[in-house]
Each structure stands twice: as C-alpha cells, then as structure tokens.
Amino acid sequence: MEQGRVAVVVGGASGIGAAIATAFESDGWRVVVADLPATDVTDEDSVAAMLDGVVASHGRLDVVVNSAGVSTLGNVVDLAVDEWRRVVDVCLTGAFIVTKQAGLRLSAGGAIISLSSLNARQPGAGLAPYCASKAGLSMLTQVAALELAPRGIRVNAIAPGLVVTPLTQPAMDIPGIEDDYLENTPLGRSGRPDEIASAALYLATAEWVTGEVLDINGGAHLMRYPDLHKHVLAAFS
Ligand SMILES: NC(=O)c1ccc[n+]([C@@H]2O[C@H](COP(=O)([O-])OP(=O)(O)OC[C@H]3O[C@@H](n4cnc5c(N)ncnc54)[C@H](O)[C@@H]3O)[C@@H](O)[C@H]2O)c1
Numbered sequence: 001m002e003q004g005r006v007a008v009v010v011g012g013a014s015g016i017g018a019a020i021a022t023a024f025e026s027d028g029w030r031v032v033v034a035d036l037p038a039t040d041v042t043d044e045d046s047v048a049a050m051l052d053g054v055v056a057s058h059g060r061l062d063v064v065v066n067s068a069g070v071s072t073l074g075n076v077v078d079l080a081v082d083e084w085r086r087v088v089d090v091c092l093t094g095a096f097i098v099t100k101q102a103g104l105r106l107s108a109g110g111a112i113i114s115l116s117s118l119n120a121r122q123p124g125a126g127l128a129p130y131c132a133s134k135a136g137l138s139m140l141t142q143v144a145a146l147e148l149a150p151r152g153i154r155v156n157a158i159a160p161g162l163v164v165t166p167l168t169q170p171a172m173d174i175p176g177i178e179d180d181y182l183e184n185t186p187l188g189r190s191g192r193p194d195e196i197a198s199a200a201l202y203l204a205t206a207e208w209v210t211g212e213v214l215d216i217n218g219g220a221h222l223m224r225y226p227d228l229h230k231h232v233l234a235a236f237s
Contacts, residue, residue: 007063007204008032008054010041010098015165016115017067019193020200027201030058041068041094047101055105063204064102065113068094071130071167073232084129091133092140099144099155108152113203114141115196116157118217118225125229134159138213145211154210156203161217162190171228174235180226186219 007024011017012033024031032054039050055061070090072083095114102112119127120134138157145155162181164172172178182188199216203209215221 004030004060005062006030006032006054006058006060007065008034008051008061008102009065009067010034010039010047010050011066011068011115015067015167016160016163016193016196017065019197020065020067023194023197023201024063024204029063032058035068041066041098042089044097044101047097051101051105061102061105061110063111063113064098064106065115065200065204066095066098067115068098069115069167071127073126073171073228074128075126075229076128079128087129088133091130092136095133095137096140099140103144103148103153103155106148106151106153109207110152111154111156111204112144112148113200114155114157116141116159116213118159118161118215118220120159120213121215121221122225124225125227126232127228141213142211149210154203154207156206156209156211157213158196158199158203159213159215159217159221160191160196161185161215161220163193163196164190165193174231176231176234177226177228180231181220184220184223184226185217186222189218191216191218 007029009021012021013035021031021033034050040046116138117134119131120138141157
C-alpha cells in the first residue's frame with residue numbers, strides 16, 4: 001500500500017468504529033478518530049471544521065468512514081416526534097452531512113464508507129426511525145456514488161447484522177432477543193467488530209467497487225428479523 005494514507009473514522013470512539021480505526025492503523029494508515037463531543041455529525045460546521053483540521057495537519061485525506069449511530073425503541077404510535085428526529089438526525093442527516101463534507105474534500109482515488117444496517121432491508125418492530133434512517137442511508141450511498149464517480153470518488157456502505165457493542169448490548173440484556181437473532185442467522189453467531197472492520201478496509205481499497213451496500217451478517221438477510229416487540233412485551237409487561 002502507498003505509505004501515509006489518511007483515514008478519518010467518524011464515530012470511531014466505540015464499537016465498530018473503534019475496530020475500524022484499529023484495523024486501518026494496523027494496515028499502516030494514519031487514522032484520525034472523530035467523535036462526540038469534539039465532532040457532532042448533526043452539526044455541519046463541526047464536521048467541516050474537523051475535516052479541514054485533518055487536511056491541514058496531515059496534508060491529505062483519502063478515506064472517510066462514518067460509523068456514528070444511535071437508536072431508540074418504541075412503537076410508531078408511541079414515539080415522540082423529537083425522539084424520531086434525534087435518531088434520524090444522527091443516522092440519516094448526519095450521514096448526509098459527512099458524505100457531503102467528505103465529498104467536497106476528497107480527490108480522485110478517495111472513498112467514503114458508511115455504516116448502514118441489516119435494518120435497511122429488514123423491518124424491526126420498535127425500530128422505525130432507525131430502520132427508516134438506514135434504508136435512506138443505503139439509497140443516499142447509491143446516489144452519492146453516482147454523483148461522485150466522475151470525480152473518481154467511491155461511495156459504499158456496510159450493512160452489518162448483530163454485532164454486540166455498547167449500541168446493541170441493552171437489547172441483548174432483554175431475555176429472548178439474542179436467541180431470536182441467532183435462530184435467524186444461518187451461520188449461527190453474532191459478528192465481531194473486527195469482521196466489519198475487514199470489510200471497511202476492503203472497501204477502502206476496492207478500486208472498482210462503488211454504490212455497494214455490503215451485507216455482513218452471517219446470512220441473516222436470508223431469514224427474518226427477530227420479533228423485538230414480542231420480547232420487550234414479555235420482559236416488561
Ligand atoms: N452493532 C450492531 O449490531 C450494528 C448493526 C448494524 C449497524 N450498526 C451501525 O454501525 C455503526 C456503529 O455502531 P456501534 O454498534 O459501533 O455503536 P457504538 O454505540 O459502539 O458506537 C457509535 C459511536 O457513534 C458516536 N456518535 C453518536 N452520535 C454521534 C454524533 N451526533 N456525532 C458523532 N458521533 C456520534 C458515539 O459516540 C459512538 O462512539 C452505527 O451507525 C450503527 O447504526 C451497528
């Protein structure tokens with residue numbers, strides 16, 4: 001690999017993003033981790049200033065990964081609009097802001113990689129804003145790939161199935177949910193953050209791949225999404 005390439009991992013302080021930062025570092029990249037509170041994906045000025053800072057201090061920008069994400073649990077009829085907006089703001093509008101600001105600064109050979117989800121294609125009861133955001137993010141990835149291809153910038157996403165991280169641990173603590181996931185995962189186990197990181201490294205250097213949303217989920221997209229609602233009701237009613 002060419003020496004000194006620079007990757008920014010937004011949302012890189014935890015979980016999958018942290019594993020991606022480690023994988024890029026191990027592969028010889030210079031890595032900048034951007035996360036709350038210094039960088040907020042819902043604040044365009046904050047993302048722009050962070051990326052300007054990276055270019056100023058490292059002299060180049062090759063790959064921007066966006067792993068920032070939040071979720072919430074609640075049925076559509078019970079969900080406060082503010083809670084809907086909180087999730088969509090980070091998971092979809094935040095992804096748009098990172099894609100836009102990265103697209104303004106990357107040059108030919110550059111790549112943008114977002115974290116979508118199995119929920120972009122499989123609905124989960126109780127996860128409306130998250131599912132809707134990730135479905136939107138998968139389409140945003142394809143549109144941005146078309147628009148940025150003439151400039152030689154590739155735009156891809158990874159759609160993981162269950163990976164136990166601080167984001168998903170609270171759901172795993174509800175009896176029945178993890179078993180239901182695993183029963184609906186042909187390969188019979190959850191994923192590890194480093195397995196998602198390997199895919200990010202692949203997409204960073206796959207020079208003929210753009211507009212791809214890569215399912216990495218042990219085959220879970222071939223089956224059904226767990227019935228979260230049933231398990232939540234059983235645990236709390
Ligand atoms: N863990 C899974 O099973 C799974 C499955 C599918 C998709 N994903 C997606 O992968 C990504 C990473 O998830 P994770 O499991 O590592 O979660 P995580 O909670 O461990 O990490 C998410 C990171 O995003 C950061 N973040 C949240 N809001 C932000 C904001 N406004 N600005 C900047 N950073 C912000 C957090 O501080 C945190 O460091 C998310 O986009 C998530 O939706 C995760």
